[in-house]
Amino acid sequence: xxxxxxxxxxxxxxxxxxxxxxxxxxxxxxxxxxxxxxxxxxxxxxxxxxxxxxxxxxxxxxxxxxxxxxxxxxxxxxxxxxxxxxxxxxxxxxxxxxxxxxxxxxxxxxxxxxxxxxxxxxxxxxxxxxxxxxxxxxxxxxxxxxxxxxxxxxxxxxxxxxxxxxxxxxxxxx
Numbered sequence: 001x002x003x004x005x006x007x008x009x010x011x012x013x014x015x016x017x018x019x020x021x022x023x024x025x026x027x028x029x030x031x032x033x034x035x036x037x038x039x040x041x042x043x044x045x046x047x048x049x050x051x052x053x054x055x056x057x058x059x060x061x062x063x064x065x066x067x068x069x070x071x072x073x074x075x076x077x078x079x080x081x082x083x084x085x086x087x088x089x090x091x092x093x094x095x096x097x098x099x100x101x102x103x104x105x106x107x108x109x110x111x112x113x114x115x116x117x118x119x120x121x122x123x124x125x126x127x128x129x130x131x132x133x134x135x136x137x138x139x140x141x142x143x144x145x146x147x148x149x150x151x152x153x154x155x156x157x158x159x160x161x162x163x164x165x166x167x168x169x170x171x172x173x174x
Contacts, residue, residue, distance in 0.1 A: 018143075025141050032173070107136050
């Protein structure tokens with residue numbers, strides 16, 4: 001019985017430490033990742049803006065198109081993490097796209113900016129994703145920073161985008 005109490009005490013202290021450290025971290029963050037994709041900017045643009053096709057190449061099981069609000073396209077992505085609603089904030093075809101999370105009850109949010117430019121070799125596109133995000137809960141803020149990492153979803157996305165055009169890519173942070 002004494003060992004159980006000791007183990008539970010250690011676990012409680014660890015959880016408390018994680019929450020305190022998370023509370024000391026900034027709520028907001030900016031993370032940038034890029035990769036060279038084996039496609040021209042127009043083709044990359046179509047891939048990242050044709051949300052209905054996401055389930056064919058991303059880890060998204062379904063996309064529901066929603067009614068526009070104030071002229072901004074909206075959609076809901078459903079993945080293993082549940083549904084998240086997005087809207088378009090800026091579109092500058094075929095070079096610049098900004099989408100943001102609309103849901104306010106997720107405990108996190110923010111926007112992604114995609115910048116697309118011809119890669120130095122002219123046959124590919126350099127895709128740069130910048131996340132301007134926030135995590136409200138101190139426990140999840142700690143997990144997002146030290147366990148999952150702010151770049152993980154960007155890297156997963158860029159790898160999927162590379163495979164969409166038939167190539168494995170290596171995302172680069174920063």
